[in-house]
Amino acid sequence: MSRPSQRDPLPYLVLPALALAALAVMSFPAWLTLTVAGIAMGCMLFLAASGLTLIFGLMDVLNFAHGGFVTLGAFIAVSVVVTWAPAIGGVALVALAVLAAAAAGALLGLVFERGLIRRVAGAPLRQILITMGGAIILQQALIVLWGAEPLPLPRPENLRGSVIFAGAALERYRLAVIGLGVVVFAALALTLKRTRLGLLVRAAVENREMVESLGFHVDRLFRLVFAAGTALAALGGVVWALHAEMVTADLGADITILLFITVIIGGLGSVGGCFLAALLVGLADNYVGFLAPKLALGTDILLMLIVLLWRPRGLLPVAAP
Amino acid sequence: MMRLLSNDRPGHWLLALLLVGLLLGLLAAPFLFPGTKALAVAARIAIFIVLAASYDILLGYTGIVSFAQTTFFGLGAYGAAIPLALGGGGWAVVAGGAAAGIGVSLVLALVMALLSLRVRAIFFSMITLAIARFAQVLAAEWRGLTGGEDGLTFTVPRLISPAFRLFPAPLLGLPISGPVIAYYLILAVSLAAFLLMLRMVNSPFGRVLQAIRENPFRAEALGYRTILHRALASVLAAGFAALAGAMMALQLRYTNPDTTLSFSLMIDILLMVVIGGMGTLYGAALGAALLVLAQYYLEPLLAGLARLTGGVPVLPALFDPGRWLLWLGVIFVLVVYFFPAGIAGTLRARGRAA
Numbered sequence: 001m002s003r004p005s006q007r008d009p010l011p012y013l014v015l016p017a018l019a020l021a022a023l024a025v026m027s028f029p030a031w032l033t034l035t036v037a038g039i040a041m042g043c044m045l046f047l048a049a050s051g052l053t054l055i056f057g058l059m060d061v062l063n064f065a066h067g068g069f070v071t072l073g074a075f076i077a078v079s080v081v082v083t084w085a086p087a088i089g090g091v092a093l094v095a096l097a098v099l100a101a102a103a104a105g106a107l108l109g110l111v112f113e114r115g116l117i118r119r120v121a122g123a124p125l126r127q128i129l130i131t132m133g134g135a136i137i138l139q140q141a142l143i144v145l146w147g148a149e150p151l152p153l154p155r156p157e158n159l160r161g162s163v164i165f166a167g168a169a170l171e172r173y174r175l176a177v178i179g180l181g182v183v184v185f186a187a188l189a190l191t192l193k194r195t196r197l198g199l200l201v202r203a204a205v206e207n208r209e210m211v212e213s214l215g216f217h218v219d220r221l222f223r224l225v226f227a228a229g230t231a232l233a234a235l236g237g238v239v240w241a242l243h244a245e246m247v248t249a250d251l252g253a254d255i256t257i258l259l260f261i262t263v264i265i266g267g268l269g270s271v272g273g274c275f276l277a278a279l280l281v282g283l284a285d286n287y288v289g290f291l292a293p294k295l296a297l298g299t300d301i302l303l304m305l306i307v308l309l310w311r312p313r314g315l316l317p318v319a320a321p
Numbered sequence: 322m323m324r325l326l327s328n329d330r331p332g333h334w335l336l337a338l339l340l341v342g343l344l345l346g347l348l349a350a351p352f353l354f355p356g357t358k359a360l361a362v363a364a365r366i367a368i369f370i371v372l373a374a375s376y377d378i379l380l381g382y383t384g385i386v387s388f389a390q391t392t393f394f395g396l397g398a399y400g401a402a403i404p405l406a407l408g409g410g411g412w413a414v415v416a417g418g419a420a421a422g423i424g425v426s427l428v429l430a431l432v433m434a435l436l437s438l439r440v441r442a443i444f445f446s447m448i449t450l451a452i453a454r455f456a457q458v459l460a461a462e463w464r465g466l467t468g469g470e471d472g473l474t475f476t477v478p479r480l481i482s483p484a485f486r487l488f489p490a491p492l493l494g495l496p497i498s499g500p501v502i503a504y505y506l507i508l509a510v511s512l513a514a515f516l517l518m519l520r521m522v523n524s525p526f527g528r529v530l531q532a533i534r535e536n537p538f539r540a541e542a543l544g545y546r547t548i549l550h551r552a553l554a555s556v557l558a559a560g561f562a563a564l565a566g567a568m569m570a571l572q573l574r575y576t577n578p579d580t581t582l583s584f585s586l587m588i589d590i591l592l593m594v595v596i597g598g599m600g601t602l603y604g605a606a607l608g609a610a611l612l613v614l615a616q617y618y619l620e621p622l623l624a625g626l627a628r629l630t631g632g633v634p635v636l637p638a639l640f641d642p643g644r645w646l647l648w649l650g651v652i653f654v655l656v657v658y659f660f661p662a663g664i665a666g667t668l669r670a671r672g673r674a675a
Contacts, residue, residue, distance in 0.1 A: 133654040140647030
């Protein structure tokens with residue numbers, strides 16, 4: 001299988017080109033604030049969407065319930081903060097929330113895979129319907145457990161406020177999110193590129209039958225990736241919730257479309273493409289929101305259409321069709 | 322009779338009975354169940370039969386999963402609503418507005434189909450999801466035209482306005498008021514639209530759609546232009562959905578994003594078609610009736626269950642009247658697993674086996 005996109009530098013140039021174009025039409029401090037906000041939004045998107053793209057790449061399953069796992073993570077964060085808020089404070093509390101959410105996401109992901117997805121493997125129409133049904137059940141179940149009213153989630157003290165740099169106000173929380181996003185991306189990329197497990201996953205994404213015929217259990221691999229993907233979604237939920245400082249059961253459904261747009265732009269199945277696309281969506285959203293607020297609501301869809309007309313299979317497609 | 326049904330027999334006595342019951346029930350509803358709520362429920366059933374059937378053309382007959390059916394429904398609704406809200410009150414305005422809404426739907430469906438039906442099914446689904454969302458946000462934000470989240474409230478032509486009486490005296494105990502006339506108009510148009518769709522899916526064109534659903538490569542190899550057929554199916558489905566939307570606007574006398582464009586509405590349509598039975602049209606009709614009745618009458622039932630289980634910790638929340646979607650979701654998943662053909666398809670298969 002040829003992989004021409006590997007040496008194709010053009011998709012990588014889109015990001016700096018967009019940032020430079022934006023710099024040309026606004027003042028530097030405004031640009032810096034928006035760029036940091038855009039990258040932070042991109043990192044949040046990446047955290048929530050990376051699992052979606054991995055699961056799709058490996059098993060051709062597009063999980064319409066993925067957003068539900070994002071909501072789950074957000075609610076877990078609320079519960080953790082409510083339970084331990086005075087006793088544990090600051091970053092330790094956030095770390096605890098992240099761990100709890102990831103664990104819950106992985107566990108529920110395994111249940112979800114076992115109960116719903118495994119039975120409809122290889123039937124695309126039923127798969128879409130089943131994961132849609134799963135999304136409804138998951139969202140409603142979360143309302144049963146946490147209620148339909150929005151729950152407040154105050155950010156810990158040391159993640160509030162901004163730092164002033166070069167005349168621009170940069171929110172502390174956004175910088176922290178960028179750090180987390182980069183670390184998760186690096187960890188994912190290293191796992192995929194440098195470990196035996198990652199090698200198997202990449203091989204299975206490219207040609208599942210071949211890996212199976214070599215004697216590896218791709219289903220087990222898939223279960224693992226599915227759980228990791230839903231754990232990442234839950235982690236993303238914690239980050240979104242702390243950003244909005246408010247959680248409702250609609251959180252996941254609201255961002256599902258943005259997640260889909262991200263993985264489509266990136267090229268389904270590609271983690272690197274997902275990161276690139278997430279940053280692109282985040283930056284474009286912030287720039288357009290500042291320059292032409294009226295256009296903001298159509299930015300993502302317009303971006304997707306442009307990218308698809310240019311590269312019908314996304315920016316960094318995994319393998320030839 | 323069979324000609325009217327395009328020789329598409331229900332195929333099982335129970336299915337035939339259910340359908341005849343549904344038709345008679347709808348015909349007699351204003352007399353059997355007086356009151357504005359019952360009339361609204363019956364009209365909603367008639368309209369949703371058209372909407373669900375139009376979606377079945379896509380999902381059941383052609384095997385396309387689109388989440389943008391509400392977009393066309395909304396276009397039809399706003400098409401009828403906007404000129405009425407601008408001050409016009411005549412039938413020409415209604416017809417012109419509805420025709421404009423349907424026209425825009427046809428064009429949008431064609432553009433969407435040609436842009437994205439070439440890619441894989443899953444891509445198309447995601448793109449339609451994004452477009453549906455965009456339409457909803459657009460309707461909520463474009464206040465000058467659509468009235469934003471509040472929507473548009475308007476007066477309908479005098480013949481179907483609440484104050485109108487056709488006869489001075491009630492007929493069989495029922496005053497023939499504007500809403501009753503509106504209901505029968507809606508029912509007549511719905512029935513005609515349903516029979517027309519039945520005619521379409523049982524035509525050679527409909528057979529090609531089913532061939533594409535079963536095996537697109539083979540259909541292509543047999544010489545059928547699959548893209549063209551799929552695009553045409555999308556366009557026709559969009560047109561009928563817009564027609565249903567225009568009727569909805571006239572029936573409710575208002576239009577807002579929540580009642581015409583929301584994602585939960587799309588989920589309702591999906592549930593109707595899948596539970597009723599994909600690829601039969603009759604199933605879509607049954608599913609529409611079932612879901613609408615459940616929406617209006619299941620909540621009191623759940624409220625009763627919640628009161629019964631009041632002492633137990635989590636159960637009341639499970640049976641909360643607002644949680645009926647949870648149970649429908651469970652039913653939906655079970656149907657997809659165990660009865661993928663839905664009510665109509667399962668009955669029909671039994672009828673064939675017997």
